Amino acid sequence: MATHEVFAALADPTRLEVLSRLARGGPATATDLAAGLPITRQAVAKHLAALDAVALVERRRSGREVVYSFRPGPLDAVVEWVDSVGKSWDDRLERLRRQVEQAE
Amino acid sequence: MENEETGDITGDIYVERSVDLDTDPETVWEHLTDGDLVGVWLGSDVTIEPRRGGAILVTGDGTGDIFGVVEEFIPGRRIQWSWRKSDGLPALVEIEIEPNDDGTRLTVRETLLPWQVTEMPAQRHVRGTPLQPFSSRPHTQALDSNAA
Numbered sequence: 001m002a003t004h005e006v007f008a009a010l011a012d013p014t015r016l017e018v019l020s021r022l023a024r025g026g027p028a029t030a031t032d033l034a035a036g037l038p039i040t041r042q043a044v045a046k047h048l049a050a051l052d053a054v055a056l057v058e059r060r061r062s063g064r065e066v067v068y069s070f071r072p073g074p075l076d077a078v079v080e081w082v083d084s085v086g087k088s089w090d091d092r093l094e095r096l097r098r099q100v101e102q103a104e
Numbered sequence: 105m106e107n108e109e110t111g112d113i114t115g116d117i118y119v120e121r122s123v124d125l126d127t128d129p130e131t132v133w134e135h136l137t138d139g140d141l142v143g144v145w146l147g148s149d150v151t152i153e154p155r156r157g158g159a160i161l162v163t164g165d166g167t168g169d170i171f172g173v174v175e176e177f178i179p180g181r182r183i184q185w186s187w188r189k190s191d192g193l194p195a196l197v198e199i200e201i202e203p204n205d206d207g208t209r210l211t212v213r214e215t216l217l218p219w220q221v222t223e224m225p226a227q228r229h230v231r232g233t234p235l236q237p238f239s240s241r242p243h244t245q246a247l248d249s250n251a252a
Contacts, residue, residue, distance in 0.1 A: 092145050
């Protein structure tokens with residue numbers, strides 16, 4: 001899964017709320033989730049499909065319903081971004097420090 | 105490096121660093137805005153148009169060319185630019201300096217702009233379309249209007 005696709009899936013506040021509810025409250029159906037949110041079941045289903053596309057949720061069929069649960073794996077991409085960007089700035093700022101202190 | 109924070113997942117995703125430099129703010133500012141000087145610490149060839157809406161071009165660091173746009177430019181105080189690096193992710197860089205006891209305190213924050221955009225404004229510029237600075241804060245609409 002491409003990192004930017006995971007980030008794009010997380011970028012919508014409502015979608016993030018859907019994911020957050022799954023993470024906190026455990027597995028749920030689209031109907032369960034819609035009951036606690038100011039959006040329709042259809043809208044929730046669309047957000048779940050977007051989350052499913054980047055493997056942030058797992059689908060399991062239970063009778064006539066589909067139960068969704070949270071999968072944290074793709075969030076590693078966020079951790080990796082923070083880690084790699086942080087290391088880059090550590091290096092750049094150390095070079096900048098040497099550079100400006102030499103310039104004086 | 106005294107400060108390390110990472111954004112909460114429910115808010116902006118960002119990295120922040122602060123450093124105290126034993127150098128006057130004027131000198132530090134020069135090293136933040138003169139392309140030749142920026143290139144030395146950024147580790148690449150850098151061209152900067154030091155004004156809001158100006159272009160930033162970073163080449164020769166071995167990971168592919170980077171195009172960016174200066175989003176904010178307050179001389180002696182703050183420079184912000186947006187760019188999209190080789191990882192493909194658009195991000196906003198904010199660098200602010202302020203005098204402290206006998207030198208300069210510099211704070212840099214790089215915030216992920218997670219919206220799926222097909223083109224950054226700087227890339228349109230390269231193709232001959234005039235640059236349009238977009239909001240320095242990540243709003244979906246601002247990016248969408250530029251990506252359209």
